[in-house]
Amino acid sequence: MTRVKNDIFAGVTAAVVALPLALAFGVASGAGAIAGLYGAIILGFFAAAFGGTPTQISGPTGPMTVIVATTIATFPNDFSTVMTVVFLAGIMQISFGIVGIGKWIKYIPYPVISGFMCGIGVIIIILQINHFLGVEGYSSIVYTLTHLLDTINKLNYEAIIIATITLSIMFLTPKKISEIVPSALISLVFMTYFSIFMDFKITTIGAIPMGLPEFIFPISFDILKLSTILTLAITLALLGTIDSLLTSVVADSKTKTKHDSKKELIGQGLGNMVCSFFGAIPGAGATMRTVININSGATTKLSGIVHSITLLIIVLFLAPLASKIPLAVLSGILIKVGFDILDYKFLKVLNKVSKQDLIIMLTVFLLTIFVDLIMAVGVGITISSIIAVYQISKNTQIKIRRSKVAFDIDIENHDVEIIKVTGSLFFGTASALDIRLEKVKNSKKIIIDCLDVSFLDISAIFTLEEIIEKFKSKDLEIILVLKYRHKRKVLTVDTDNVFKNIKIYNDLDDAINYTQKYELNNG
Structure with a gap:
C-alpha cells in the first residue's frame, strides 16, 4: 500500500512539472x-503502460518539438500530413523495438550525441528570441537570425519584462524550493497573474478547448x-529512440535497475502512433x-499512468484558465529548457579533448543547427x-595484428580479480568492458589492466567513469593500470574527480602489491 501511495504522489508531482512544459512545447x-x-x-500513458522503464515519464521534449516544428513548417496548412509523419514514426519505433535496434544506440560516439544535443538546445533558444521580445515567431533558424534587426524594431517592452522575470525565476529559484514546487510552474502561475494584474497588452496562448x-x-x-514524409518520420523515430533510451539509462542509474530497451521502444512507438490519431505532438522519455x-x-x-490521468483531469476541467498564459512566459521557460539540454559535461572539457573529438562535436553541432538533424548524426x-x-589500423601494425579488444581473466584470487584489456578502447568497444564487468562476482577489488590499450577516446573515459561510480555504489573498488599518457589524458578531463579518488598505477605489479598489502592489513 505504501508503494502505491508513493507512486500516486510521484505521478501527481510529475504531472505538475509536465504541465507548463507540455503547454510550452x-x-x-x-x-x-x-x-x-x-x-x-x-504518450505518457502508453509509454508507462507498455514501455520497459517502470519509472520513466514520457511526453513532449525539446528535441522532438524541434522536429515537429520543422514538419509543420514543411507542410503548412496540411496538419493531416504532419500527423502522418508522426504515425509512421511511431510504427518505425515499434519496429525498432521488435528487431532490438535499441542495443545499437550505445555505439553512437559521445561527441556526436553531445554536438546533437547542444545543437538542439541552441535551436530552441534561437526560436524563442522573437516571443521573448514580444514579436511573432518564425519556424526557421536562419530566418530568425537574418531578420533580427527587423525584430528589434518591433519590440514589445511589456513582453520583454514578463519574459525576463520568467527567465530569472527559472534560473534563480533555489534548488530546495524547486524540488518542492518546480520553477516552471512558479513562473507560469506567478507571471500569468502578474501580466493580468498589470493589464499588459501581450500575446497569450488563446482559447484551449475543454x-x-x-x-x-x-x-x-x-x-x-x-x-520528405519518410525522411521526417525516420528523423522523428530515431530522435525519439535516442532521447527515450538515454532517459532510460538515467532512470537505471537512479533506481539501480535495468530497463528493457525492446519494450521501451514498443511503448514509445505505440504512444506516438496513438498521438497521431488525436492531433497530439509526439515525444519521448x-x-x-x-x-x-x-x-x-x-x-x-503506476506513477506514469497517474501522471497522465492528472493531466487529463486538468484538461477536462481547467483548460480555460490556460488561455491567459502569455507566450512571453512560455518563451522564458523554453529558453531555460534550451540551456538545460546543452551538454555541459562535454563543454566543460572542450579545450582538453582531442582534436578529433572536438571536430566531430562541432561538425554535428553546426549541421544540427543550420542543415539537418539526420545529416548531422550521419556525418x-x-x-x-x-x-x-584509422586508429585501429594504425595500432594494429604496431601491435602485430591486435585489432580487436579482448578481455581475459588473468587471476582469480578470492577478493581480487584482474581483467586485461588489449587493443583499442573507444566508443565501439568501451561498452564491451562494461558488459564483461557485469559478470564479475564475489570480488571486492577489480584491477583493470589497460597497459596494452593502444587508443583511448573520450567515450571510453566517460564509460570508465560510469563503471567506477556504479561499482562504488556496490562497495567494490576499481583499480586502473594505465600507460602514463592515458593516465594523463584521463586526469585531464576528470572534472568530477572520479579518477582522482581511485588508485591508478602505471605498472600491474604495483597494483597487485597494493591489493596484497590491503589483504594483509585487513585479513
Whole structure:
C-alpha cells in the first residue's frame, strides 16, 4: 500500500512539472498548447503502460518539438500530413523495438550525441528570441537570425519584462524550493497573474478547448511528398529512440535497475502512433520529469499512468484558465529548457579533448543547427568511424595484428580479480568492458589492466567513469593500470574527480602489491 501511495504522489508531482512544459512545447511546435497537453497525456500513458522503464515519464521534449516544428513548417496548412509523419514514426519505433535496434544506440560516439544535443538546445533558444521580445515567431533558424534587426524594431517592452522575470525565476529559484514546487510552474502561475494584474497588452496562448480530443485518421498525403514524409518520420523515430533510451539509462542509474530497451521502444512507438490519431505532438522519455518522478518515490508504472490521468483531469476541467498564459512566459521557460539540454559535461572539457573529438562535436553541432538533424548524426558517425578505423589500423601494425579488444581473466584470487584489456578502447568497444564487468562476482577489488590499450577516446573515459561510480555504489573498488599518457589524458578531463579518488598505477605489479598489502592489513 505504501508503494502505491508513493507512486500516486510521484505521478501527481510529475504531472505538475509536465504541465507548463507540455503547454510550452505545444506552442513551440506550432501545433498549439492543447496538442502539447494531449501528447503528454497519450504518450505518457502508453509509454508507462507498455514501455520497459517502470519509472520513466514520457511526453513532449525539446528535441522532438524541434522536429515537429520543422514538419509543420514543411507542410503548412496540411496538419493531416504532419500527423502522418508522426504515425509512421511511431510504427518505425515499434519496429525498432521488435528487431532490438535499441542495443545499437550505445555505439553512437559521445561527441556526436553531445554536438546533437547542444545543437538542439541552441535551436530552441534561437526560436524563442522573437516571443521573448514580444514579436511573432518564425519556424526557421536562419530566418530568425537574418531578420533580427527587423525584430528589434518591433519590440514589445511589456513582453520583454514578463519574459525576463520568467527567465530569472527559472534560473534563480533555489534548488530546495524547486524540488518542492518546480520553477516552471512558479513562473507560469506567478507571471500569468502578474501580466493580468498589470493589464499588459501581450500575446497569450488563446482559447484551449475543454474535453477529449477529436479522432482524426492520419494517413493522408500527396504521393509526391512521400520522400520528405519518410525522411521526417525516420528523423522523428530515431530522435525519439535516442532521447527515450538515454532517459532510460538515467532512470537505471537512479533506481539501480535495468530497463528493457525492446519494450521501451514498443511503448514509445505505440504512444506516438496513438498521438497521431488525436492531433497530439509526439515525444519521448523526459529526463527531468523522470528524475523528479523517481525522487518523489516512484517505483512502478503506476506513477506514469497517474501522471497522465492528472493531466487529463486538468484538461477536462481547467483548460480555460490556460488561455491567459502569455507566450512571453512560455518563451522564458523554453529558453531555460534550451540551456538545460546543452551538454555541459562535454563543454566543460572542450579545450582538453582531442582534436578529433572536438571536430566531430562541432561538425554535428553546426549541421544540427543550420542543415539537418539526420545529416548531422550521419556525418558525425561517419567521421567517428573513419577516425576509429584509422586508429585501429594504425595500432594494429604496431601491435602485430591486435585489432580487436579482448578481455581475459588473468587471476582469480578470492577478493581480487584482474581483467586485461588489449587493443583499442573507444566508443565501439568501451561498452564491451562494461558488459564483461557485469559478470564479475564475489570480488571486492577489480584491477583493470589497460597497459596494452593502444587508443583511448573520450567515450571510453566517460564509460570508465560510469563503471567506477556504479561499482562504488556496490562497495567494490576499481583499480586502473594505465600507460602514463592515458593516465594523463584521463586526469585531464576528470572534472568530477572520479579518477582522482581511485588508485591508478602505471605498472600491474604495483597494483597487485597494493591489493596484497590491503589483504594483509585487513585479513
